[in-house]
Amino acid sequence: AGSTVRRSAGIDFPGTDADTYAYLGDVRADAPPAPGWGVQNEKGALIVAPVPGGLLRFTGYDPEDRGSGRRELTLDELREITGRIGGADFGLRDPAWLSRFGNATRVAAQYRKGRVLLAGDAAHMHFPAGGVGLNLGLQDAMNLGWKLAGVIRGRSGDDLLDTYHDERRPWAEDVAEHTLAQTALITATSPTGQALRHLLGNLIERLPDLSLVLARRLAGLDVRYGRPGELTGSRVAETGGALLDGRPAELVVDGRPVMVRPDGYVGSLL
Incomplete structure (x- = not known):
């Protein structure tokens, strides 16, 4: 996201600065919560999930983090956060990874400028809600790779590379929009916000089509480049x-x- 190539090429990176901050710790726990446990209340949000190596990932939203610009997180701070939001420190120890991160959201104004082409995090940044950024970056590479090969081998004209920007940038804007929307729901810890989450949760449960649309968008599987009703550009x-x-x-x-x-x-x- 801090691409030197993008800055040196003079490509703008418009978007919004962070106004929400989250925490993450991959640790061991002597008194772990039940599998799939999570909580959201007026004090913040906390989700716990297993990760490889026998570790647990404690992550969520901390409304008391006002964004000092310091990204480091200590084990003692993580214990304080989990105790305040989740009601216990769970015997956290032996951290493998501790991090703070914000919801700054930006998309490069150009994916191509002459011989410079941007992909992955250099082209877009967003809150990592759902982890969709991985699919977004891989799809950038897949879209660009065969086009570069075609131009280099003389099978296609140089203008084929312009389609990379046209096809991929709209999907980065789509991810930027829905991760911002997810951030709004994640940080909805007030009674009003909780009511909104409850309402949407019930709708998702009752309307399978809505659930599928949201799931496909969250996973980054709804990407296509052709016109609606055509096979061109579909998965x-x-x-x-x-x-x-x-x-x-x-x-x-x-x-x-x-x-x-x-x-x-x-x-x-x-």
């Missing part, structure tokens, strides 16, 4: 059952073009 797994029988996965693993027909035929073009 492979959605174009037909024939693509789920295992053989197509073997054909696409090396990134080469694959032909798919409505009758179920799947074959490599190269």
